[in-house]
Amino acid sequence: MIKLEYYLIVSTLMFFIGIFGFITRKSMIAILISLELVLNAVEINFAAFNRYLFPEQMEGMFFTIFGIAITAAETAVALAIIINAYRLIGDININDATKLKG
C-alpha cells in the first residue's frame, strides 16, 4: 500500500511548481495552466486524506469533484478575459496588462 506521505509529497511539489509558474511565466495561458496545477494539488490532498483518514465518508471526494467543476468554470472565465485582454492590448503578456495600477 502506498503511504499517505507520498501523495502529500506529490501534491506539495505540484503546488509549488504551480506557484512558481504563476509568478514567473509571462504568458497568461501559462499562468492559467499553473493555476490548474495549484488547484489540482489541493484536490489530490482532499482525495488522499479522505481515502486514508475517513474511509467511510465521502466529503473529501465530493469536494474534489466540486473543485474540478469550479476549475472548469474558472478556466472558461479566465480564457474569456484573456481573449478580451488580447483584443484590448494586442498580446497576452501579463506585464502589458497594467491598466489598473494606482
Added chain:
Amino acid sequence: MEYSILILITPFVLFLFLGLVGGKLKPNLAGIIGTLGMGFCSVLAYSIAYQYFFVIGKTADTWQSVIPFSFEWLRFTELLHIDLGILLDPISVMMLVVITTVSLMVHIYSLGYMHGEDGFQRYYAFLSLFSFSMLGLVVATNIFQMYIFWELVGVSSYSLIGFYYQKPSAVRASKKAFIVTRFADLGFLVGILILSYYTKTFDFAALTANNAELVTTSFAGGTFMGLSLVSWALALIFMGGAGKSAMFPLHIWLPDAMEGPTPVSALIHAATMVVAGVFLVARLFPVYIFGAPEVLTMIAYIGAFTALFAAVIAITQTDIKRVLAFSTISQIAYMMAALGVSGYGDHDGLGYMSSMFHLFTHAFFKALLFLGAGSVIHAVHSNEMKDMGGLHKYMKITSITFFIACLAIAGIPPFSGFFSKDEILAAAFHNQPLIFWTLWVVAGLTAFYMFRLYFGVFFNGKRDYHHKPHESGFTMALPLIILAVFSIFTGFIPFSEYISSDGKPFDMHIDMTVATLSVVAAIVGIAVAYVLYFKDSEKPAMLANRFKGLYTLSINKFYLDEVWLFVTKKVIFNCISRPIAWFDKQVIDGTMDNIANVTQKVSHRVRFLQSGHTQRYIAFFVMGAILIAIAVFIFV
C-alpha cells in the same frame, strides 16, 4: 355654509388653469375667464356675508365665529397640530367682501389697462394666486395657517411686482419687497413658536377665548431683557405685521413696489395685502390687550409716528404712484394706531371697530385712487406729476371719481373716509391725547398732499401733450365708477352693529368736537393745496426754498433707504456676514478640506504598491501566506 370652501378653491383652480394652459389661450379669453372666476368669488363672498350677518345672526347678542370647514393637516403632538380650515367671524367676512370686490374691480380694470401686454395670461394667473392666498389668509382658523398664506401672498406679491421682469428696477423692487417682508416674517415665525410653545395651541379660538385666559395663564412669568415672554412673543408677531403693513422702519419696500403694474398696486399694495398686518393684530386683539398691553401701546406709537412720517414724505414726492404709496403707509399706520389706543369691550373697543372701519373704507377709496392714477398714467404714459396737468377737461370720469376718492381720504363729510377717520380720532382723543394730535396733524397733511396731487394732475395749467390724452375705455371706467359709489356710501354702514372688539354691538355716534377739529384740518389742508397748486405758480418753489432742509429731507424720504443700505452693507455685511463667511470657509470648510488632503497625501504615498503587475501581487500574497504559516507554526 360648507360652500364657503369654494371661495378658496375657485381662485386656486383658476391659477392652476391659467398658469398651465393660459399661454395657449387667446389673451382676452384668459382675462375673461379670470374675471368671471373672480366674479363668482365675489358673489360667494356677498352670499356668505348675507348669510353670516342676516341669516345666522347673533347668538346671545354676540357675533359668534363659525367654522364651516376644518381638517387636521399636520400633527406634532396630541395637542399641537396645524389645521387648515375656514373661520368666519365679522372681520373675516368683512375682509372677504373687501378682497373679492377690489379684486374683481382690478380684474375688470386690467382687461383694459394691461391690454396687449406680453404675459397677459401670466398676469391673470398670478392675480388668481394672490386672491387665493389673501382669501386663505383672512379665513385662517389658526395662526400657522395664517402664516402659510402670509408667505403665499408674499410670493404672489413678489411675482406681480416683478411682472415686468425685463426692467431691472422692477426686479430690484420685487427682490427688495420680498427680502424686507421675509426678514420681518422671521420675527413673526419666532413669535408664533414662542406663543405656541407656551400655550400648546395655534388655534385662534383657543388663544382668544375668555379674554385670552390661555395666554395670560400659561406663560410662567419668564422674562427676557426686562420684558415678559408673552410681550416678546406678541412684539415679534407684530414685527411680521409691521413688515407686511409697511410700518416704520420696515416701510421701505412699499414705495419701490410701485414698479409693478398699477392695478396690482391698487389690489395688493393699497387695499388688501398691506392691511394683513392690521388684520393680524385685530385677529389676536384680545391676546394683545390682555397679554401684553405695553406692546399695544408700542403699536399705537409706532402707528402714529409712521402716519406722520409717511405723510410728510408724501407731500414732496413727484411720482404720482409714490405719493399714493406713502399715503397708503400713512393710512395703514392710522389703523395700527387705532388698534393701539383701543380698549376692550363695548364702547372702549371703539379703536378696534374704527380700525376695521377705516380698513374697509380705505380699501375702496385707495383702490379707486390707484386705479384713477393708472388711468392717468395710461393716458399720458408717465408717472411724473410734471408731465401732467390740466387733464380735467380730457378725462372727466377719471377726474370726478378721483375727486370723490380725494374727498373721502381727506375726511370730508359725507364721504366714507370721514366716518371711519372720525371714529379713529375719537378713540385716540379719549385715550391718548398725544396720539390724537399727531393723527390730527396727519389728517390735515393728508388732505393737503391728496389735493396737491389732484390739482397738480387735473388742473394747474396746460401741458403740451404729444398726442391728446383721452378718457379710458369702458372696462377701465366701470370699476372707477363702482368704486366711487362705494367710496361715497360705505361710510353710512352702521359698523359698530357688526364689528366690535368683543363681538357685542354697541352704539357709535359722531363726536362733534373731534369731527369739527378733523374737518377743519381737512379744509385747511385743501385750501392750502388750492392756493398753491390749483394754478401754475411760483409759490410752491418759493416755499420749498424757504424750508430747504426739511424739503430735501422729505423728498429723499429722510434718507431711510440709505440708512438701511448702510446698516445692511456696512454693518451687517462687515460685522456679521463676513466673520460668519470666514468661519465657514476657514473652520468648517477647512476641516473637511484637511481631511481630504491628508487622505490624498497618504494614498499618494502608498500608490506605488498598486503597480498593476498581477504577478507582483501574487508574489506578495504568497509571501504573506508563508509568513503567516510560519508564524502560526512557531507561536501556536
